[in-house]
Amino acid sequence: MPRRTITLPEHFLFATHYDVLYSDVNAANHLGADRLLSIAMEAQLRFIRQLGHSKAIAFEEAGLIMAHAETAYLAEADYGDRLRVELGAREVEQKSFQFVYRISKDDSGEEVARVATTLLFFDYQTRRVVAVPDDFRAQVTAPAVSPPWPG
Incomplete structure (x- = not known):
């Protein structure tokens, strides 16, 4: 099977630090591949909160759900x-x-991994996928600026 490559976006919207915890380390004494998605989800939550949303899933009354995920451990x-x-x-x-x-x-600067997640907005009251909110679309498709970076 040919190896799939996760293509990077043209620019990044956000950056944060993450310190590898003891609970992230596997029996081989390095970061476990199974922890990559959790690290990505932590960054996602930090980004969403920076956008002004207090909850991880709340956007204009819709929830954010994951439909697909890929990881590449490098x-x-x-x-x-x-x-x-x-x-x-x-x-x-x-x-x-x-x-x-x-x-x-x-x-x-050594690249450790790439992760890609496909996300959907979901209305839990009607139990249906809904359109990407216009405000959110504008926030994630805005022209590139230097990503916020913790000091």
């Missing part, structure tokens, strides 16, 4: 490593979009 990271997690959006369609994450070691 290099090892160890307990205590400080990672830089960058988030960008692409493929913003009528009812779905992708967040793409680049996870790198903060000190060396």
Whole structure:
């Protein structure tokens, strides 16, 4: 089977740090591949909160649900490593979009992983997928600016 590549977006909207925890380390004593999605979801929540939404899933009365996820593990990271997690959006369609994450070691810049998630907005009252809200679409498709970066 040919290896799939997660293509990075043209620009990133957000960046944050993540310190590899003991609970992120597997029996081989490095960051477990199963933890990549959790790290990406933490960055997603931080980005959403920065946009002014107090909850992880609340946008104009719709919830945010994940329809698909892909991970590509590119290099090892160890307990205590400080990672830089960058988030960008692409493929913003009528009812779905992708967040793409680049996870790198903060000190060396070595790329550790890429993650892509396909997300949908969901109305829990009507139990249906709804259109991507216009305000959110504008926030994630705005022209590139320097991503907010924690000092």
